[in-house]
Amino acid sequence: MAGSELTNVKSPRVKAARRLTKRAFRDQDRKFLAEGPQAVREALRLDDVVVELFTTAEAELRHGDLISEALLKGVPVQRASGEVMAELAQTVTPQGLVAICRFVHTPLEEAVTSRARLVAMLAHVRDPGNAGTVMRTADAAGADSVVFTDASVDPYNGKCVRASAGSLFHLPVVIGSPVAQAVQRLKDSGLRVLAADGAGKHTLDDVDLSGPTAWVFGNEAWGLPEEILALTDDVVRVPIYGQAESLNLATAAAVCLYASARAQRNA
Amino acid sequence: MAGSELTNVKSPRVKAARRLTKRAFRDQDRKFLAEGPQAVREALRLDDVVVELFTTAEAELRHGDLISEALLKGVPVQRASGEVMAELAQTVTPQGLVAICRFVHTPLEEAVTSRARLVAMLAHVRDPGNAGTVMRTADAAGADSVVFTDASVDPYNGKCVRASAGSLFHLPVVIGSPVAQAVQRLKDSGLRVLAADGAGKHTLDDVDLSGPTAWVFGNEAWGLPEEILALTDDVVRVPIYGQAESLNLATAAAVCLYASARAQRNA
Incomplete structure (x- = not known):
């Protein structure tokens, strides 16, 4: 010393x-x-x-x-x-x-390629604790990368780093991508882009998740705006069986990412 | 007024x-x-x-x-x-x-009966935000009740009430049950009692979740103690496919509870 x-x-x-x-x-x-x-x-x-x-x-x-x-x-x-x-x-x-x-983040073009099977994208996620938890969950679910759009919280925020529990250092993280550009790159790389939103027509149990998939998660309070939903291939909701109005963002992301991980492994 | x-x-x-x-x-x-x-x-x-x-x-x-x-x-x-x-x-x-x-909580004997199909039990969960989020997720997943053991946080803690997003008022919640008594009641009511713990031999994908199930979730930092694991029917872990060491308690609970909800509905 x-x-x-x-x-x-x-x-x-x-x-x-x-x-x-x-x-x-x-x-x-x-x-x-x-x-x-x-x-x-x-x-x-x-x-x-x-x-x-x-x-x-x-x-x-x-x-x-x-x-x-x-x-x-x-x-x-x-x-x-x-x-x-x-x-x-x-x-x-x-x-x-x-x-x-x-800084440890990766350019979009390196983080998202045709080899990617599972990607988590955070659009308008503002709470650093939620964002860090999603990084941790994406890592646990075996995701290839996490993309933060330009309207999302900074992954280098101290709370976000802590909530990620080390995962910020585990998998490629993209920062500040304009949404349209990120979605285009995901599609060009052969991933089906699914928005996770309570307004989805299909539920998680209705969609085939066995192929390469990118999940788009939105704002804690108001979800995803129409213009982002329109860019995606489908809008999917986690089914609510009880009286809860919705799930917390990070828990909804966990359910979606693990549903994908399971479907891909069983395919 | x-x-x-x-x-x-x-x-x-x-x-x-x-x-x-x-x-x-x-x-x-x-x-x-x-x-x-x-x-x-x-x-x-x-x-x-x-x-x-x-x-x-x-x-x-x-x-x-x-x-x-x-x-x-x-x-x-x-x-x-x-x-x-x-x-x-x-x-x-x-x-x-x-x-x-x-107070809105329910006695164990009313909240856990032979009609129950899905129950979440919190043993040694100390963070009120986590506990509230688990209540909200249990509600969303259609659980019949949530049981707080005597060593867990108070569900009436302000942060817990907020994180539950109203779910505290939606489903029967039991407070302050000694663990052994709660587990016995769950078993007597015909539920299979599964501990969610990173030390589990089986993963979530290996176990049949189609029957009535109670999930036991442990402390954020150190999981569940040996004496509680010994009371349960099986110890099950959420599979980790990436480099993350573990999942956050509330996200692990979400993955387990939704895996049960899905298996019971597909059964």
Whole structure:
């Protein structure tokens, strides 16, 4: 470990890291913060992603394996005081590890190709927790990639990174695609594009999901706008058997993505 | 609307409502708070549940239908200042409607009978958002009831009520059951009791879900303890096809409950 403990919350290094909590600065620096042992572990598995790792003395003891791994990979590790960590971490109970990471997203043309069998697209999804959970679920369901349209939340948002539980580092993620362009690319790559929306005529049980499929998920409150529905091949709803009005976005996405995964594997 | 606007945050009525944000007082008064138009609407559909409705002048205009419905049912409606509403509401952007409701839960023996086909049981679930989302999903999947064991979060917690999106008022909910007793009742009622756990030998695709089934969901971080797994008929995991370590509790529950709903309907 080089250098002494960083204790000054106003030091330039803390400020340089802290500014990454704002999207404008993330986009400018092309870097973001990954917090906690799980995210840091997954980030370290990739080459040239972690730029610097901040750790408290306590976390250094508890997560010695991660610190060693970082040092082995030539990543500078900086011990920081609890006060500095509180400044960098965005959770109420910071776990003492924050990594500055380089952007990891992939161009649409690389993430979506004719080899893709299952893709999740987030259009107008605004809640970072939901978006991160969908990334995690898409990863679990074996999706090939996740596409965030230009009107969706930033996947590098701290809450989104946390909710993804490392999945942001697992599968190709596309950012800021205009919807029409993304849908066209999905179709050109041979995927059937299905909008998941409560207004769908067909239910999940009525459609054949055995072929390559891209699911489009919309806004938490108002779903998908007409102009996006019109671009897709079909609009499909998760059947509601009880009295609930609808499902939460992330749970609806889980039901759709796993229905696809199952149908493709049974095909 | 009787009386004038309530503006004093220290008034006994505001204090009597405010104390319901704490579990100990809820249990003492056998009442809880339901916030926002969706929860209030669903609560008003039941008889003798809403004891009193607080509304801001603004919400009164926007949700005139709900106010009328409350008055028609003989529910006292009290206009409150924004300051009083902020004191009662537990969200950052309160929507101007808070109802004091009587407890709505059901004894285990009424909620779980031989007529039940699908039951969700929450054992050691601690996050109120997750618990509420599971209630909402269970409702959507057509479950007959939801059982909260004694080591789980209080379903009357404000965050849980909100995340349930009204489902707390839709289906029978059992509270504070000792696990062994609940599992016994489920078995005696003819349900196969399946623990959803990443340690399961069988995956969701390997088990026959066409019969009456109860799903047991565990803690967000550490799943289900050995002694609970031992009580169940089988331990089943949601298959992970990608690199994700696990699924979020609420999304795993959604995949399991919908797999059951589908299998029962196709049987």
